[in-house]
Amino acid sequence: MRLDAPRLSRLRWLVHGLAVLPLLWLPWGFAAGHFSADPVPELLHYLGIWALRLLLLTLCISPLAKRLRLGPLVRLRRAVGLWCFAYASLHLLAWVLLDLQLAWGLIGEEIVKRGFITLGMASWLVLLLLAITSTQGWQRRLGRRWQKLHNWIYPAVLVVCVHFWWSVKSGWIEPLVYLLAALFLLSLRRDKLARLRR
Amino acid sequence: MHIKIRKKSALAEHQVTPEHIYLQRRRIIQGLGLGAAALSLPAGASVLDRLLGNQEPEVVAGGGQTPLNFERPEAYQPALTPTAEKVATSYNNFYEFGTDKSDPVRYAQGLKTRPWTIAIDGEVDKPQTIDVWAWLEKQRLEERIYRHRCVEAWSMVIPWMGVPLASIIKAAGPTSRAKYVAFETLYDPEQMRGQASRYVGGGIDYPYVEGLRIDEAMNPLSLLTVGMYGKTLPNQNGAPVRLVVPWKYGFKGIKSIVRISLTEHQPPCTWNLLASYEYGFYANVNPNVDHPRWSQASERVIGEGGLFGSQRQPTLMFNGYEEEVASLYAGMDLRKFY
Numbered sequence A: 001m002r003l004d005a006p007r008l009s010r011l012r013w014l015v016h017g018l019a020v021l022p023l024l025w026l027p028w029g030f031a032a033g034h035f036s037a038d039p040v041p042e043l044l045h046y047l048g049i050w051a052l053r054l055l056l057l058t059l060c061i062s063p064l065a066k067r068l069r070l071g072p073l074v075r076l077r078r079a080v081g082l083w084c085f086a087y088a089s090l091h092l093l094a095w096v097l098l099d100l101q102l103a104w105g106l107i108g109e110e111i112v113k114r115g116f117i118t119l120g121m122a123s124w125l126v127l128l129l130l131a132i133t134s135t136q137g138w139q140r141r142l143g144r145r146w147q148k149l150h151n152w153i154y155p156a157v158l159v160v161c162v163h164f165w166w167s168v169k170s171g172w173i174e175p176l177v178y179l180l181a182a183l184f185l186l187s188l189r190r191d192k193l194a195r196l197r198r
Numbered sequence B: 001m002h003i004k005i006r007k008k009s010a011l012a013e014h015q016v017t018p019e020h021i022y023l024q025r026r027r028i029i030q031g032l033g034l035g036a037a038a039l040s041l042p043a044g045a046s047v048l049d050r051l052l053g054n055q056e057p058e059v060v061a062g063g064g065q066t067p068l069n070f071e072r073p074e075a076y077q078p079a080l081t082p083t084a085e086k087v088a089t090s091y092n093n094f095y096e097f098g099t100d101k102s103d104p105v106r107y108a109q110g111l112k113t114r115p116w117t118i119a120i121d122g123e124v125d126k127p128q129t130i131d132v133w134a135w136l137e138k139q140r141l142e143e144r145i146y147r148h149r150c151v152e153a154w155s156m157v158i159p160w161m162g163v164p165l166a167s168i169i170k171a172a173g174p175t176s177r178a179k180y181v182a183f184e185t186l187y188d189p190e191q192m193r194g195q196a197s198r199y200v201g202g203g204i205d206y207p208y209v210e211g212l213r214i215d216e217a218m219n220p221l222s223l224l225t226v227g228m229y230g231k232t233l234p235n236q237n238g239a240p241v242r243l244v245v246p247w248k249y250g251f252k253g254i255k256s257i258v259r260i261s262l263t264e265h266q267p268p269c270t271w272n273l274l275a276s277y278e279y280g281f282y283a284n285v286n287p288n289v290d291h292p293r294w295s296q297a298s299e300r301v302i303g304e305g306g307l308f309g310s311q312r313q314p315t316l317m318f319n320g321y322e323e324e325v326a327s328l329y330a331g332m333d334l335r336k337f338y
Helices: A006-033 A040-068 A073-097 A104-113 A116-133 A134-140 A144-149 A153-167 A173-187 A188-196 B019-031 B034-039 B045-050 B105-106 B131-139 B165-172 B214-218 B270-274 B321-331
Strands: B117-121 B130-131 B142-149 B154-164 B182-187 B210-211 B225-230 B242-244 B258-261 B298-302 B310-314
Touching: A006 A073, A040 A073, A040 A153, A040 A173, A073 B225, A104 A116, A116 A144, A116 A153, A116 B045, A134 A144, A153 A173, A173 A188, A173 B165, B117 B182, B130 B131, B131 B225, B142 B225, B142 B242, B154 B165, B165 B214, B165 B225, B182 B214, B210 B214
Parallel strands: B117 B258, B154 B298
Antiparallel strands: B117 B130, B142 B154, B154 B225, B182 B210, B182 B258, B225 B242, B298 B310
16 A cells, blocks of 8 residues: 555544544543543653653654554654644643642642653653654754654653653552563664664 | 530531531522423432432332341540431442442342451451351440541441450450451452452452551451441341441441461562552541542542532541541651651
8 A cells, every 4th residue: 555645644643633523532531431530640641641642653663664564653643742742732731720720839830840750741741842842944944953853752742651660559560561561662773773872 | 424525526616517507508400490400300309319319219128137236335425426327328338349438338239248257367366257147246445436547538427336346356366476467358259240250350369368567456446347337247248247447538438257377477468469559558548638639638528428418628637536546647747657
């Protein structure tokens, strides 16, 4: 199969359609009682886990494109990445607005004092930078440095996994599954990562 | 003459949000225009209700609780508005039935609480096994409206029914070697799915165990609890007998107790065993000592649910019971003994 422009465009719409589903589900999730009497921590977790899933999905795209010999597939990566950033931002927003209720002193203190929140903030800042520079204009302007900047996603995905693991009260199986997935996706890039180290 | 002594821990009338302001808050949120948008959806009305917390979570109806006879000692009737019953009985940490807050109400209904016995042993002159339901008949139950503060930084206000823990300990005749009181929850993997599967049960080694120092256990506030909201305890809240120690984090309030042992040495506690760095033996509510992963200086007061249903308020030292219990810890470094 060849991935021509119309097909790619349909695929892109499919990506948008699927990525928005977890958000559309939320009101129904509430109506159906999937959230408890204290829904804020659960909403936080829900938004965070979808950000992580989409982050892992962005890392699936280039190995998949190589495997399937479908080069243009890579052009979907920006859409998925921006959705990941959107969920991560909602996750952060829910924490600031609903959990800490705009208590700025406490928010600042928590970011500095809690290692896992520091890590979460750091990875959100990386995602923010990557989202801003995701346009073709920025790609042109940054030239070779663009790729260098966007390679930050590799440490960021590990940091996000640690953020998740560190944040749970008990039970390490779920965070472990995500960490293993991240390590697997990074291992597919070991040649590239080895080159980067040099 | 009727003399009313107000405890320091009781909120004064002016500190309680007047109902009309409380209702106003809700109307303001509704007025934000969210209403119009959401109501245009087919499921809109209930979605809106859920988001704003107008509709309380459904709870398994009935649950087989029976009404209790109890007294209302003035000292334990603070001017606090109890959390809605449906919230307090559908939002529980009881890992024996799953780690999700909604798991206990869903999976605890089959727990057989009749018959039920509690063994009292260890450093006592009169070791005994109590038939809970027969024992209950002979007790003078008190209603006590206590603040309930979870280590996860949320809080509720709950009217409990019970007897002072001290009474049952005294009846067993503690020896001079009794320095601590150890508690144990039922171990029955066939009834408790979290005990049958490490994944469901959050990786905890069961049975759940807890402990108090004997002077903490003998403090008048420590309540051996058999009911809430005027009825026997629902299973998800620890039927038929649980512990309530209101100046400590909620996890000290061990549920569905089957054994009370008096010991010479400090007994193990489940959360302390699982993560001693995060959960100490004392677990006193203390706004000045943070949990390693979050601040304990403030708490989310759980309202009637919904995204805007909780409010943040400062946490009080010893959960507001400083006057009654601070002397127990005189001279102790509460950062070390957290």
